[in-house]
Amino acid sequence: MLSKKTKYGLKALTYIARSERDSPVQVGEIAKSEKIPQKFLESILLTLRKSGFLGSKKGKHGGYYLIKETSEIKMADVLRVLEGPIAMVPCVSLNFYEKCDDCVDEYQCSVHKLMIQVRDNTLKVLRNNTLKDLAGK
Amino acid sequence: MLSKKTKYGLKALTYIARSERDSPVQVGEIAKSEKIPQKFLESILLTLRKSGFLGSKKGKHGGYYLIKETSEIKMADVLRVLEGPIAMVPCVSLNFYEKCDDCVDEYQCSVHKLMIQVRDNTLKVLRNNTLKDLAGK
DNA sequence: GTAATCCCTAGTAATTCGATAGGGTTAATG
DNA sequence: CATTAACCCTATCGAATTACTAGGGATTAC
Numbered sequence: 001m002l003s004k005k006t007k008y009g010l011k012a013l014t015y016i017a018r019s020e021r022d023s024p025v026q027v028g029e030i031a032k033s034e035k036i037p038q039k040f041l042e043s044i045l046l047t048l049r050k051s052g053f054l055g056s057k058k059g060k061h062g063g064y065y066l067i068k069e070t071s072e073i074k075m076a077d078v079l080r081v082l083e084g085p086i087a088m089v090p091c092v093s094l095n096f097y098e099k100c101d102d103c104v105d106e107y108q109c110s111v112h113k114l115m116i117q118v119r120d121n122t123l124k125v126l127r128n129n130t131l132k133d134l135a136g137k
Numbered sequence: 138m139l140s141k142k143t144k145y146g147l148k149a150l151t152y153i154a155r156s157e158r159d160s161p162v163q164v165g166e167i168a169k170s171e172k173i174p175q176k177f178l179e180s181i182l183l184t185l186r187k188s189g190f191l192g193s194k195k196g197k198h199g200g201y202y203l204i205k206e207t208s209e210i211k212m213a214d215v216l217r218v219l220e221g222p223i224a225m226v227p228c229v230s231l232n233f234y235e236k237c238d239d240c241v242d243e244y245q246c247s248v249h250k251l252m253i254q255v256r257d258n259t260l261k262v263l264r265n266n267t268l269k270d271l272a273g274k
Numbered sequence: 275g276t277a278a279t280c281c282c283t284a285g286t287a288a289t290t291c292g293a294t295a296g297g298g299t300t301a302a303t304g
Numbered sequence: 305c306a307t308t309a310a311c312c313c314t315a316t317c318g319a320a321t322t323a324c325t326a327g328g329g330a331t332t333a334c
């Protein structure tokens with residue numbers, strides 16, 4: 001299940017991408033428009049800023065803005081920051097690999113075999129889709 | 138993240154599929170061999186039996202056995218029973234559809250758009266893979 | 275009748291999630 | 305230079321979920 005955090009984050013990014021304007025977009029505006037608890041959204045956007053997806057401007061008339069082309073923002077990267085590993089088990093994760101305690105032979109493990117395929121296909125989708133695709137611009 | 142329940146369930150099914158024998162396979166044997174807490178595994182196999190994947194025999198020399206051909210057991214079906222919906226958000230679920238509270242227009246929703254694709258690809262894999270494929274027979 | 279096995283329900287400890295609280299800091303504005 | 309509007313940051317907390325555990329009941333082989 002996708003966490004609310006990720007869901008809200010994606011919606012916010014899309015909102016910012018769709019708002020064609022020079023000035024930054026405020027958290028309050030996004031929260032209201034997308035029906036997201038404002039304080040929660042604040043922390044999510046903070047994370048996205050620290051991860052290099054967003055820039056921010058403080059003080060009055062401040063807000064958040066994209067610092068990359070929408071076509072440069074891959075969903076795989078956003079998901080990794082907000083949701084964590086894309087793989088459903090650590091033993092098939094590219095970026096967060098971890099051996100199973102129980103598993104004797106990874107190569108023989110049926111779960112491994114299946115989840116590798118799921119990961120590959122999910123990754124294909126998440127790498128193909130950029131914020132540009134989602135925002136529809 | 139895949140739950141332990143599902144992981145254990147898949148491993149157990151694979152174990153049973155790989156054990157070529159006429160007599161049923163005991164929970165204790167599977168638990169020991171696959172390093173799964175036995176009581177936990179008991180409840181998982183019970184679920185799988187009630188869902189029509191396994192048959193059981195009670196009493197001494199009892200245990201569990203497959204009641205379908207391994208090639209007839211699709212991973213998508215097993216996952217739905219053990220893990221729940223395959224979709225990452227209810228609004229793109231085929232079997233457990235639910236509208237988002239917040240979402241005004243599903244068609245415009247970027248999360249929806251992305252998760253439909255993820256679901257389609259995951260489903261493709263899970264429908265293609267049967268227990269036969271996982272067990273490697 | 276005894277031991278081995280599945281059947282079933284309840285409970286519980288640990289973790290994660292979703293959100294809130296409560297301010298601190300910075301910048302525009304008149 | 306005071307006020308206000310915004311982001312910045314940490315801590316905390318209740319609810320839900322997960323991963324088990326406990327404790328026995330029912331059934332069958334021998």
